[in-house]
Amino acid sequence: MQRLEARWFIDVYENSPDMKPILLEHAKLDFNMVQAVHQQDLKHASSWWKGTGLGEKLAFVRARPMEGFLWTVGGVFEPQYGHFRRILSQVGALITVIDDIYDVYSTLDEVELFTEAVTRWDINEMDKLPDYMKICFLALYNSINEIAFDSLKEEELHITPYLKKAWADLCKSYLLEAKWYHSGYTPSLQEYLDNAWVSISAPLLLVHAYFAVPNHITKEASECILDYPNIVKWSSDYKTCR
Template sequence: MESFFWSVGMVFEPKFSECRKGLTKVAKLITIIDDVYDVYGSIEELEQFTDAVERWDINALQHLPDYMKICFLALYNTINNMAYDVLKEHGHVILPQLTKVWADLCKLFLKEAKWSYNKQIPKFEEYLSNGWISSSGPLLLVHAYFLMSQNITNEAIQSFKTYPSLLRFPSTIFRLSNDLSSSKAEIERGETANAISCYMHENGVTEEVAREHLTSLIDENWKMMNKELVSNSLFDKSFIEIAINLARIAQCHYQYGNAHSDPNDVSKNRILSVIIDPIQL
């Protein structure tokens, strides 16, 4: 339900119901794969899984442990089916773009897993340059663009190779909002690298000062993102609005803790009020 709530927050218009269904599947896959990298996999297993995703080769299954075989096959079939539907309905070949964003995500998940395994705290800028992509924001937005199936252009498709600023700004807000809410739980789990710990370690400041810095960065990224609304863009206004909605739902989701992995009563009630409970007249 949390994954669907996220999809509704990004794309709420009734006409985009198929987009919401697809994004919900993508969000669940992200959650499962993130847990594989954070909790379950050894470094050697994670390297094998990352290689399988990067190659996008079904034959790589034979080299994976059983629990990873199920995970990879679910990813492989789901994304191939999405690419097939877009090709059939709209004539665009998008599988290379979809597999690239998944490979990029897994490579950065692996990098973060190695930081954790080696008890390494990277420089803040290195962490954030990795973290805004590993937030999964760019991956969600690339899938949303194609699942909307509106005004797909070759120029926009090519721009995804280098992750344009329209993807970077909301994804940075996503990452920072996540870290502001989840840092304590991550440290207790043994993870050493998050935005707060990296900034504290590099600058020798308190947690309070680090949190203030992250909040100011969120404000800066909102200002830059709002400029996208009035600037010339490869993307139409509907997709720009979805990118902005990603930042909105991220801040909503992490306002009172991590509403995805450890929802409290406030977060649960928010989700129920949107999806389950009828509107009181």
């Protein structure tokens, strides 16, 4: 990660015989200023995570808001991209929780209900879910709708259809893996890869990232995301194969 390496280089440069004091001072100021921005982003992620109650109510899930935040810093560290880091930190934490629900705790019938609720993106579907799933679904529903609301308010972009489809696709891929597991079925390599490029969560992350950074977004480009262009699929395939 660039900023951690920058800190190491500052220490090395400080002891260099040809060190220029003004350059060293500027490097330290830059590092401290950017770190202060990152700390504010982390406070936001931590506050959001605590507010969801997911870590307290769902004791079986991995509580990893810090890990998700560090992933965003590794992706985009520049101070002006705080909006990206805050959104992707939330998305990463939600992915981890939902992954644990499908893989660790739930029955097949329960994850089928959860998948249907996410696909419909209907708050009324909550009534069909077991209690422990209700808090997860509502945290997902409220967080993603809030992201979409901010986009509509600030950028006049209606992105709810793109975000909810990405979550529905992820849950469907998780459901297929759950069906394989519960039935004792071993998929072929090609079957596995055809599903894993979605279940690895890269398409979902890339869709959210697309709307989380300042850029000139058109309706045509946004519609293209719905079908996952090759650049998304190839990135996901690479992540899967690693």
